[in-house]
Amino acid sequence: MTSPTFASLGLAEPILRALAKQGFEIPTPIQAGTIPKLLAGHDVLGVAQTGTGKTAAFALPILQHLAAAQRRPRPFSTSCLILAPTRELALQIDAHIRGFANGQPISTCVILGGVGRRPQEERMRRGPDIVVGTPGRIRDLMGTKHLRLDQATHFVLDEADRMLDLGFIRDIRHIVAALPAQRQSMLFSATMPAEVSQLANSFLRDPLRVEVTPEVRTPEKIEQQVHFVDTSGKRALLVRLLEDPGLARVIVFTRTKHGANKVADHLTAAQVSTEALHGNKSQPAREKSLDRFRSGRARVLVATDIASRGIDVTGISHVINFDLPVEPESYVHRIGRTARAGAGGIAISFCDQSERAALRAIERVNGVTLRPVGHVPPDSGAANRPGRPAQQQQNRRRFQPRRPMRAAA
Ligand code: AMP
DSSP states (O other): OOOOOTTTTTOOHHHHHHHHHHTOOSOOHHHHHHHHHHHTTOOEEEEOOTTSSHHHHHHHHHHHHHHHHOOOOOTTBOSEEEEOSSHHHHHHHHHHHHHHHTTSOOOEEEEOTTSOSHHHHHHHHTOOSEEEEOHHHHHHHHHTTSOBOTTOOEEEEOSHHHHHHTTOHHHHHHHHHTSOSSOEEEEEESSOOHHHHHHHHHHOSSOEEEEEOOOOSSGGGEEEEEEEOOGGGHHHHHHHHTTSTTOOSEEEEOSSHHHHHHHHHHHHHTTOOEEEEOTTSOHHHHHHHHHHHHTTSSSEEEEOHHHHTTOOOSOOOEEEESSOOSSHHHHHHHHTTSSGGGOOEEEEEEEOGGGHHHHHHHHHHHTOOOEEOSOOOGGGSOTTSOOOHHHHHHHHHHOOOOOSEEEEO
């Protein structure tokens, strides 16, 4: 079977020219999976993270539909609403769309919190074809009638899991309720916990589900260890490990935001320079934390899975799973943060009694074996594989990223 081209997916000439200009030659899997369905008018549920090409996957069909409809929205109305969880992502989506629209008469408007409302209200007066924004400010402008959704034909909710983590669920429900029943909707999310599925079911109509698991980079260079430890002993073990200066730049993963704060407070009290990163923090506070970690002023970053996504900090020497992830797939995303760009790295997982099943699932699903370090309890299921260099070799050989792509109607 020949690989699809953008033309074979059904995209029209002006868009093909814009793509060629941007150097896009071959559709990514999520683009190949979704573009024909979106062009045909289906709703889509995309399980994909940033970096997979999802922005073009939803933006190109929308641009083609809007160009074909040739309908000018009334003042303060729009034909398409795209919701993003953060300012950065909203600006990035807008920039991509303007690049794809290249030469076509499509107007966009970005609506973000944290900046003055007046210029945004003024731009809405012109009735932009596409509005990209964050939920809080979108809702504010709806409240003052500077943004009306009764003419919207397209709706996108991007990074839905992060939206929920940042507490936007009420805003989203309010916004969705104001959309016309007759519309095309899309939801994208890197993970699909129950709350996101429920949200998707509440506003998508018979959606096509497309799932893309990005390849994890250079995992074979990561040494993977596990410490069997009591829950109450985890914090002391962490402090003890950090006595080794070889743990130079460390990300510690916790399951909850509350847990992240507790661990960060404990490390700070133990004189370890630490920052916490999670969804309860304001955008400026998150940026400050990341900045301190990037510059080396903080040696440790304690983060939840969702908050850490998309941050690309080089030179991470160690990833420590203070709590094992609930979803086995998250394990490879977490440990992939070390050993970037061909460098080696070490991933250390703490496993208490209640996490033994999670550990087995991680090993089975990801095809890896973690090397036990320190005391190995007889009932851990790991007693017959003491940590040896030979075992590490086996880790390396057995690692295979799973399922590059799945698409089902
Ligand atoms: P996204 O996941 O939408 O944030 O896209 C990730 C990056 O990949 C962006 O910099 C895009 O410009 C780029 N990109 C997306 N699709 C393609 C493609 N088919 N060919 C080349 N680059 C692409």
